[in-house]
Amino acid sequence: MTKLLETHDLHVYYGQNEALKGIDLSFDEGGITALIGPSGSSKSTYLRTLNRMNDLIPNVTITGTIKFRGQDVYAPQTDLVTLRKEIGMVFQQPNPFPFSIYDNVAFGLKLAGEKDHERLDQVVETSLKQAAVWDEVKDHLHESALSLSGGQQQRVCIARVLAVSPQIILLDEPTSALDPISSSQIESTLLKLRTDYTIITVTHNLQQASRISDRTAFFMNGEIIEVDDTKKIFMNPAHKQTEDYISGRFG
Amino acid sequence: MVRAVYVKRGQVMNKKLQEQLLKRSKAAKMERFGKTISFLALMLITVTVFAIIIFVASKGLSTFVTNHVNIVDFLTGKNWNPNVTDSKGQPEVGALPMISGSFVVTILSALLATPFAIGTAIFMNEISPHRGAKLLQPVIELLVGIPSVVYGFIGLTVIVPAVRSVFGGSGFGILAGTFVLFVMILPTVTSMSVDALRSVPRYYREAALALGATQWQTIYKVVLRSATPGILTAIVFGMARAFGEALAVQMVIGNAALLPTNLVSPASTLTSVLTTGIGNTVMGSLQNNALWSLALVLLIMSLIFNLVVRMIGRKGAMSK
């Protein structure tokens, strides 16, 4: 059976510097995978390689294979537009466009040429509901998204990704710029989404990883030290380095 | 006993501190001096600006106050000939030909410059940031620094004959003026548009690309839209410059105080009439006062351009 997403012997170089040193990791449909590890262990690099956002950086070399539903992501004929719609991304810093909330969420659909207002209205509403921010914004959909709080902005950004109905959602430290209450709202949003979407999230917050993820991968120096069920990683890690990291002895 | 000593020592120290506190330190004196100097500089500039405005206003208004010209006739009259009085015994000081000439060349040159400026800015900032900036930045800076006489001279020797050979007539007129102004305001509008694009945060672009936008969609749906207030400011700045430009326009527009009916016959602008006329009139005469009235119109217009720029800036800041 083909996996939803799999990376095999993935190496990434920034110039001469090898940031990823042969990553083998695969993802089945559904569930949340947390990527943890010390700063500079190339978690973001891995994430950005999956939807080819690293293509934007000059001097990057990528070797190995990434397959999305059996299809080579880095094959020359792969359509970037489709790929990035299927594999959505939420960034560390909430980054809504300086448009209205509605226009933010409708952005991806309008790009794809959707003009039917009823359908747009409907998708905006369901996406905002899925992102658990509908009740807070439904009365001012046409105000600037920048007038919202950081946590609300981040959930609008999640809704913006959901609106193009991706299969996979990548999140790079989605709560690190937020206060504890907003963070826990994002966490419960992700928990609600985990049945319908495959979620891969980077986090420095180990409690968060243990609270929300089904599976955890521990990165160090561009390698995966250990990947397993989250319970196993946190209760009974196989490697000394993992144990040291999750017990706060370094990193 | 010990306590008493402490109290005494305390008193001595207090006294010393008091003296130090009361005596101004050298640093504090320097600070006062610096503040005074910069305040005086500010005052000087403010007084100068207000003096200019008051001077131009009083001179410009004397056409209406001293010479009893009707202000509506001045703004809407089609005949400009201050030496002649019309059938009603009123001097012919209709400024409409110049006012409309100024507006027409300004708007046309801005309309022409805007697409070029935005296109160049997109190329420099989005499509080829490294090569574009390296190549075009110096060119733009050079163009900004060229004195307007040079532009006028080039217009006179290149554009006017070109217009003449294509459209016939003398070649002098609104069209030649528009072309010259277009070249003159292009670098300003371009470099300000580049600044506007540059101030759009990188993470807007990332967000758009991650949603599956192509680079071109990212540019026109996100970058240009976010930069709209900045680009509008750039255009208004360009218009202000075009409206106020005197020498180059005067050299190519033909200087006939006639209401423009087409683009290729001689016309005039507020500035061109001012520069040709101001040396040939006697201070205090109606002819002279009428020119001051034109200057007042110019001044008011540039204040309005300024206000528009501020309004765009405020609106842009609010939507963020």
Ligand SMILES: Nc1ncnc2c1ncn2[C@@H]1O[C@H](COP(=O)(O)OP(=O)(O)OP(=O)(O)O)[C@@H](O)[C@H]1O
């Ligand atoms: N654009 C880039 N150009 C050059 N080197 C880079 C670039 N981005 C990351 N690196 C390098 O790659 C390595 C991994 O960085 P990365 O950002 O992927 O780590 P990370 O695990 O996400 O760290 P953090 O937890 O701090 O976000 C680092 O050594 C970093 O210096």
Ligand SMILES: [Mg+2]
């Ligand atoms: Mg990171």
